Amino acid sequence: MSTTLTTLAAACTAQTTLATPLGKLLLARTERGLAGAWFEGQKHHPAPFTAVRRPDDALLGRAADQLLAYFAGERDDFDLPLDLLGTDFQRAVWQQLLAIPSAGTTSYGAIAKALGSPSAVRAVGGAVGRNPLSVIVPCHRVVGTDGSMTGYAGGVDRKRALLALERATALAQTRAQAHA
Structure with a gap:
Protein backbone atom coordinates (compact mmCIF):
# COMPACT_ATOMS: atom_id res chain seq x y z
CA MET A 1 0.00 0.00 0.00
CA SER A 2 1.37 3.46 -0.88
CA THR A 3 2.16 6.05 1.77
CA THR A 4 -0.95 8.03 0.77
CA LEU A 5 -3.17 4.95 1.11
CA THR A 6 -1.52 4.08 4.43
CA THR A 7 -2.21 7.61 5.69
CA LEU A 8 -5.78 7.45 4.41
CA ALA A 9 -6.40 4.05 5.97
CA ALA A 10 -5.12 5.28 9.33
CA ALA A 11 -7.29 8.42 9.17
CA CYS A 12 -10.55 6.67 8.32
CA THR A 13 -13.08 6.41 11.13
CA ALA A 14 -15.86 4.50 9.35
CA GLN A 15 -16.50 2.53 6.17
CA THR A 16 -19.33 0.81 4.35
CA THR A 17 -19.94 -0.91 1.04
CA LEU A 18 -22.51 0.18 -1.54
CA ALA A 19 -23.84 -1.97 -4.38
CA THR A 20 -24.03 0.05 -7.63
CA PRO A 21 -24.88 -0.87 -11.22
CA LEU A 22 -21.13 -0.84 -11.93
CA GLY A 23 -20.08 -2.97 -8.97
CA LYS A 24 -19.49 -2.57 -5.28
CA LEU A 25 -18.06 0.69 -3.98
CA LEU A 26 -16.16 0.89 -0.71
CA LEU A 27 -16.97 4.21 0.97
CA ALA A 28 -14.74 5.54 3.74
CA ARG A 29 -14.75 8.67 5.83
CA THR A 30 -12.55 10.56 8.24
CA GLU A 31 -13.61 12.95 10.97
CA ARG A 32 -13.49 15.75 8.36
CA GLY A 33 -15.37 14.22 5.44
CA LEU A 34 -15.72 11.54 2.81
CA ALA A 35 -12.22 10.33 1.96
CA GLY A 36 -12.69 7.28 -0.24
CA ALA A 37 -14.94 5.68 -2.83
CA TRP A 38 -13.30 2.76 -4.62
CA PHE A 39 -14.80 0.19 -6.95
CA GLU A 40 -14.06 -3.40 -6.09
CA GLY A 41 -10.97 -4.43 -8.06
CA GLN A 42 -9.97 -0.84 -8.80
CA LYS A 43 -6.27 -0.01 -9.12
CA HIS A 44 -4.97 1.71 -5.99
CA HIS A 45 -7.85 0.21 -3.96
CA PRO A 46 -6.75 0.18 -0.34
CA ALA A 47 -6.06 -3.11 1.32
CA PRO A 48 -8.64 -3.90 3.97
CA PHE A 49 -8.25 -1.43 6.78
CA THR A 50 -9.44 -1.29 10.35
CA ALA A 51 -12.05 1.48 10.22
CA VAL A 52 -15.26 0.18 11.71
CA ARG A 53 -18.03 -0.84 9.30
CA ARG A 54 -20.81 1.69 9.83
CA PRO A 55 -23.62 1.50 7.28
CA ASP A 56 -25.61 3.71 9.70
CA ASP A 57 -23.04 6.55 9.62
CA ALA A 58 -24.81 9.76 8.59
CA LEU A 59 -22.16 10.95 6.10
CA LEU A 60 -21.69 7.53 4.55
CA GLY A 61 -25.48 7.28 4.26
CA ARG A 62 -25.69 10.67 2.50
CA ALA A 63 -22.91 9.63 0.15
CA ALA A 64 -24.67 6.34 -0.61
CA ASP A 65 -28.00 8.11 -1.24
CA GLN A 66 -26.38 10.65 -3.57
CA LEU A 67 -24.47 7.96 -5.45
CA LEU A 68 -27.62 5.87 -5.94
CA ALA A 69 -29.47 8.98 -7.22
CA TYR A 70 -26.54 9.65 -9.59
CA PHE A 71 -26.67 6.10 -10.94
CA ALA A 72 -30.45 6.40 -11.34
CA GLY A 73 -29.96 9.53 -13.48
CA GLU A 74 -31.62 11.72 -10.84
CA ARG A 75 -28.64 13.94 -10.03
CA ASP A 76 -25.38 14.92 -11.69
CA ASP A 77 -23.44 16.41 -8.81
CA PHE A 78 -22.58 15.71 -5.18
CA ASP A 79 -22.99 17.84 -2.09
CA LEU A 80 -20.72 16.21 0.48
CA PRO A 81 -17.86 17.35 2.70
CA LEU A 82 -14.68 15.82 1.26
CA ASP A 83 -11.37 15.08 2.93
CA LEU A 84 -8.96 14.74 0.02
CA LEU A 85 -5.88 13.08 1.49
CA GLY A 86 -2.90 13.23 -0.85
CA THR A 87 0.11 15.31 -1.78
CA ASP A 88 -0.29 19.01 -2.55
CA PHE A 89 0.05 18.22 -6.27
CA GLN A 90 -2.54 15.43 -6.12
CA ARG A 91 -5.01 17.66 -4.29
CA ALA A 92 -4.48 20.41 -6.89
CA VAL A 93 -5.23 17.93 -9.68
CA TRP A 94 -8.30 16.60 -7.85
CA GLN A 95 -9.59 20.17 -7.45
CA GLN A 96 -9.30 20.54 -11.24
CA LEU A 97 -11.35 17.35 -11.63
CA LEU A 98 -14.10 18.81 -9.45
CA ALA A 99 -14.37 21.74 -11.90
CA ILE A 100 -15.20 19.53 -14.91
CA PRO A 101 -18.93 19.83 -15.57
CA SER A 102 -21.10 16.73 -15.62
CA ALA A 103 -21.21 15.13 -19.09
CA GLY A 104 -18.10 17.14 -19.98
CA VAL A 124 -1.24 14.64 -13.78
CA GLY A 125 -2.07 11.17 -15.12
CA GLY A 126 -0.57 9.61 -12.01
CA ALA A 127 -2.57 11.89 -9.71
CA VAL A 128 -5.79 11.27 -11.65
CA GLY A 129 -5.22 7.52 -11.36
CA ARG A 130 -4.78 7.77 -7.59
CA ASN A 131 -7.94 9.78 -7.02
CA PRO A 132 -9.45 8.17 -3.91
CA LEU A 133 -13.01 9.35 -4.60
CA SER A 134 -14.18 7.62 -7.78
CA VAL A 135 -17.28 9.10 -9.38
CA GLY A 144 -6.83 11.71 -24.15
CA THR A 145 -6.12 14.92 -26.06
CA ASP A 146 -7.74 13.31 -29.10
CA GLY A 147 -10.83 12.33 -27.07
CA SER A 148 -9.77 8.70 -26.73
CA MET A 149 -10.77 6.62 -23.73
CA THR A 150 -7.49 6.43 -21.89
CA GLY A 151 -6.90 4.48 -18.70
CA TYR A 152 -9.20 4.61 -15.72
CA ALA A 153 -8.30 3.01 -12.38
CA GLY A 154 -11.83 1.56 -12.21
CA GLY A 155 -11.56 0.13 -15.74
CA VAL A 156 -12.23 1.69 -19.13
CA ASP A 157 -15.61 -0.06 -19.40
CA ARG A 158 -16.73 1.71 -16.21
CA LYS A 159 -15.37 4.99 -17.56
CA ARG A 160 -17.45 4.61 -20.73
CA ALA A 161 -20.52 3.66 -18.67
CA LEU A 162 -20.15 6.69 -16.37
CA LEU A 163 -19.77 9.10 -19.30
CA ALA A 164 -22.77 7.52 -21.08
CA LEU A 165 -24.84 7.82 -17.89
CA GLU A 166 -23.93 11.49 -17.55
CA ARG A 167 -24.79 12.22 -21.19
CA ALA A 168 -28.16 10.48 -20.76
CA THR A 169 -28.86 12.39 -17.54
CA ALA A 170 -27.96 15.71 -19.21
CA LEU A 171 -30.19 14.90 -22.19
CA ALA A 172 -33.11 13.99 -19.92
CA GLN A 173 -32.64 17.24 -17.95
CA THR A 174 -32.57 19.28 -21.18
CA ARG A 175 -35.76 17.61 -22.41
CA ALA A 176 -37.48 18.18 -19.06
CA GLN A 177 -36.53 21.87 -19.11
CA ALA A 178 -37.82 22.21 -22.67
CA HIS A 179 -41.20 20.82 -21.60
CA ALA A 180 -41.43 22.90 -18.41
Missing part, protein backbone atom coordinates in the same frame (compact mmCIF):
# COMPACT_ATOMS: atom_id res chain seq x y z
CA THR A 105 -14.53 16.00 -20.47
CA THR A 106 -11.06 17.45 -20.41
CA SER A 107 -7.58 16.14 -21.12
CA TYR A 108 -4.56 15.45 -18.94
CA GLY A 109 -2.72 18.14 -20.90
CA ALA A 110 -5.43 20.71 -20.23
CA ILE A 111 -5.23 19.99 -16.50
CA ALA A 112 -1.42 20.31 -16.58
CA LYS A 113 -1.75 23.67 -18.36
CA ALA A 114 -4.40 24.85 -15.88
CA LEU A 115 -1.95 24.05 -13.07
CA GLY A 116 0.75 26.11 -14.77
CA SER A 117 2.86 23.03 -15.58
CA PRO A 118 2.13 22.08 -19.20
CA SER A 119 4.93 19.50 -19.21
CA ALA A 120 3.52 17.67 -16.17
CA VAL A 121 1.07 15.55 -18.19
CA ARG A 122 2.40 12.23 -16.85
CA ALA A 123 2.34 13.50 -13.27
CA ILE A 136 -17.56 11.89 -6.77
CA VAL A 137 -14.26 13.47 -7.85
CA PRO A 138 -14.88 12.77 -11.55
CA CYS A 139 -11.60 11.37 -12.83
CA HIS A 140 -13.63 9.45 -15.43
CA ARG A 141 -14.11 12.77 -17.25
CA VAL A 142 -10.44 12.93 -18.23
CA VAL A 143 -9.72 11.64 -21.73
Whole structure:
Protein backbone atom coordinates (compact mmCIF):
# COMPACT_ATOMS: atom_id res chain seq x y z
CA MET A 1 0.00 0.00 0.00
CA SER A 2 1.37 3.46 -0.88
CA THR A 3 2.16 6.05 1.77
CA THR A 4 -0.95 8.03 0.77
CA LEU A 5 -3.17 4.95 1.11
CA THR A 6 -1.52 4.08 4.43
CA THR A 7 -2.21 7.61 5.69
CA LEU A 8 -5.78 7.45 4.41
CA ALA A 9 -6.40 4.05 5.97
CA ALA A 10 -5.12 5.28 9.33
CA ALA A 11 -7.29 8.42 9.17
CA CYS A 12 -10.55 6.67 8.32
CA THR A 13 -13.08 6.41 11.13
CA ALA A 14 -15.86 4.50 9.35
CA GLN A 15 -16.50 2.53 6.17
CA THR A 16 -19.33 0.81 4.35
CA THR A 17 -19.94 -0.91 1.04
CA LEU A 18 -22.51 0.18 -1.54
CA ALA A 19 -23.84 -1.97 -4.38
CA THR A 20 -24.03 0.05 -7.63
CA PRO A 21 -24.88 -0.87 -11.22
CA LEU A 22 -21.13 -0.84 -11.93
CA GLY A 23 -20.08 -2.97 -8.97
CA LYS A 24 -19.49 -2.57 -5.28
CA LEU A 25 -18.06 0.69 -3.98
CA LEU A 26 -16.16 0.89 -0.71
CA LEU A 27 -16.97 4.21 0.97
CA ALA A 28 -14.74 5.54 3.74
CA ARG A 29 -14.75 8.67 5.83
CA THR A 30 -12.55 10.56 8.24
CA GLU A 31 -13.61 12.95 10.97
CA ARG A 32 -13.49 15.75 8.36
CA GLY A 33 -15.37 14.22 5.44
CA LEU A 34 -15.72 11.54 2.81
CA ALA A 35 -12.22 10.33 1.96
CA GLY A 36 -12.69 7.28 -0.24
CA ALA A 37 -14.94 5.68 -2.83
CA TRP A 38 -13.30 2.76 -4.62
CA PHE A 39 -14.80 0.19 -6.95
CA GLU A 40 -14.06 -3.40 -6.09
CA GLY A 41 -10.97 -4.43 -8.06
CA GLN A 42 -9.97 -0.84 -8.80
CA LYS A 43 -6.27 -0.01 -9.12
CA HIS A 44 -4.97 1.71 -5.99
CA HIS A 45 -7.85 0.21 -3.96
CA PRO A 46 -6.75 0.18 -0.34
CA ALA A 47 -6.06 -3.11 1.32
CA PRO A 48 -8.64 -3.90 3.97
CA PHE A 49 -8.25 -1.43 6.78
CA THR A 50 -9.44 -1.29 10.35
CA ALA A 51 -12.05 1.48 10.22
CA VAL A 52 -15.26 0.18 11.71
CA ARG A 53 -18.03 -0.84 9.30
CA ARG A 54 -20.81 1.69 9.83
CA PRO A 55 -23.62 1.50 7.28
CA ASP A 56 -25.61 3.71 9.70
CA ASP A 57 -23.04 6.55 9.62
CA ALA A 58 -24.81 9.76 8.59
CA LEU A 59 -22.16 10.95 6.10
CA LEU A 60 -21.69 7.53 4.55
CA GLY A 61 -25.48 7.28 4.26
CA ARG A 62 -25.69 10.67 2.50
CA ALA A 63 -22.91 9.63 0.15
CA ALA A 64 -24.67 6.34 -0.61
CA ASP A 65 -28.00 8.11 -1.24
CA GLN A 66 -26.38 10.65 -3.57
CA LEU A 67 -24.47 7.96 -5.45
CA LEU A 68 -27.62 5.87 -5.94
CA ALA A 69 -29.47 8.98 -7.22
CA TYR A 70 -26.54 9.65 -9.59
CA PHE A 71 -26.67 6.10 -10.94
CA ALA A 72 -30.45 6.40 -11.34
CA GLY A 73 -29.96 9.53 -13.48
CA GLU A 74 -31.62 11.72 -10.84
CA ARG A 75 -28.64 13.94 -10.03
CA ASP A 76 -25.38 14.92 -11.69
CA ASP A 77 -23.44 16.41 -8.81
CA PHE A 78 -22.58 15.71 -5.18
CA ASP A 79 -22.99 17.84 -2.09
CA LEU A 80 -20.72 16.21 0.48
CA PRO A 81 -17.86 17.35 2.70
CA LEU A 82 -14.68 15.82 1.26
CA ASP A 83 -11.37 15.08 2.93
CA LEU A 84 -8.96 14.74 0.02
CA LEU A 85 -5.88 13.08 1.49
CA GLY A 86 -2.90 13.23 -0.85
CA THR A 87 0.11 15.31 -1.78
CA ASP A 88 -0.29 19.01 -2.55
CA PHE A 89 0.05 18.22 -6.27
CA GLN A 90 -2.54 15.43 -6.12
CA ARG A 91 -5.01 17.66 -4.29
CA ALA A 92 -4.48 20.41 -6.89
CA VAL A 93 -5.23 17.93 -9.68
CA TRP A 94 -8.30 16.60 -7.85
CA GLN A 95 -9.59 20.17 -7.45
CA GLN A 96 -9.30 20.54 -11.24
CA LEU A 97 -11.35 17.35 -11.63
CA LEU A 98 -14.10 18.81 -9.45
CA ALA A 99 -14.37 21.74 -11.90
CA ILE A 100 -15.20 19.53 -14.91
CA PRO A 101 -18.93 19.83 -15.57
CA SER A 102 -21.10 16.73 -15.62
CA ALA A 103 -21.21 15.13 -19.09
CA GLY A 104 -18.10 17.14 -19.98
CA THR A 105 -14.53 16.00 -20.47
CA THR A 106 -11.06 17.45 -20.41
CA SER A 107 -7.58 16.14 -21.12
CA TYR A 108 -4.56 15.45 -18.94
CA GLY A 109 -2.72 18.14 -20.90
CA ALA A 110 -5.43 20.71 -20.23
CA ILE A 111 -5.23 19.99 -16.50
CA ALA A 112 -1.42 20.31 -16.58
CA LYS A 113 -1.75 23.67 -18.36
CA ALA A 114 -4.40 24.85 -15.88
CA LEU A 115 -1.95 24.05 -13.07
CA GLY A 116 0.75 26.11 -14.77
CA SER A 117 2.86 23.03 -15.58
CA PRO A 118 2.13 22.08 -19.20
CA SER A 119 4.93 19.50 -19.21
CA ALA A 120 3.52 17.67 -16.17
CA VAL A 121 1.07 15.55 -18.19
CA ARG A 122 2.40 12.23 -16.85
CA ALA A 123 2.34 13.50 -13.27
CA VAL A 124 -1.24 14.64 -13.78
CA GLY A 125 -2.07 11.17 -15.12
CA GLY A 126 -0.57 9.61 -12.01
CA ALA A 127 -2.57 11.89 -9.71
CA VAL A 128 -5.79 11.27 -11.65
CA GLY A 129 -5.22 7.52 -11.36
CA ARG A 130 -4.78 7.77 -7.59
CA ASN A 131 -7.94 9.78 -7.02
CA PRO A 132 -9.45 8.17 -3.91
CA LEU A 133 -13.01 9.35 -4.60
CA SER A 134 -14.18 7.62 -7.78
CA VAL A 135 -17.28 9.10 -9.38
CA ILE A 136 -17.56 11.89 -6.77
CA VAL A 137 -14.26 13.47 -7.85
CA PRO A 138 -14.88 12.77 -11.55
CA CYS A 139 -11.60 11.37 -12.83
CA HIS A 140 -13.63 9.45 -15.43
CA ARG A 141 -14.11 12.77 -17.25
CA VAL A 142 -10.44 12.93 -18.23
CA VAL A 143 -9.72 11.64 -21.73
CA GLY A 144 -6.83 11.71 -24.15
CA THR A 145 -6.12 14.92 -26.06
CA ASP A 146 -7.74 13.31 -29.10
CA GLY A 147 -10.83 12.33 -27.07
CA SER A 148 -9.77 8.70 -26.73
CA MET A 149 -10.77 6.62 -23.73
CA THR A 150 -7.49 6.43 -21.89
CA GLY A 151 -6.90 4.48 -18.70
CA TYR A 152 -9.20 4.61 -15.72
CA ALA A 153 -8.30 3.01 -12.38
CA GLY A 154 -11.83 1.56 -12.21
CA GLY A 155 -11.56 0.13 -15.74
CA VAL A 156 -12.23 1.69 -19.13
CA ASP A 157 -15.61 -0.06 -19.40
CA ARG A 158 -16.73 1.71 -16.21
CA LYS A 159 -15.37 4.99 -17.56
CA ARG A 160 -17.45 4.61 -20.73
CA ALA A 161 -20.52 3.66 -18.67
CA LEU A 162 -20.15 6.69 -16.37
CA LEU A 163 -19.77 9.10 -19.30
CA ALA A 164 -22.77 7.52 -21.08
CA LEU A 165 -24.84 7.82 -17.89
CA GLU A 166 -23.93 11.49 -17.55
CA ARG A 167 -24.79 12.22 -21.19
CA ALA A 168 -28.16 10.48 -20.76
CA THR A 169 -28.86 12.39 -17.54
CA ALA A 170 -27.96 15.71 -19.21
CA LEU A 171 -30.19 14.90 -22.19
CA ALA A 172 -33.11 13.99 -19.92
CA GLN A 173 -32.64 17.24 -17.95
CA THR A 174 -32.57 19.28 -21.18
CA ARG A 175 -35.76 17.61 -22.41
CA ALA A 176 -37.48 18.18 -19.06
CA GLN A 177 -36.53 21.87 -19.11
CA ALA A 178 -37.82 22.21 -22.67
CA HIS A 179 -41.20 20.82 -21.60
CA ALA A 180 -41.43 22.90 -18.41
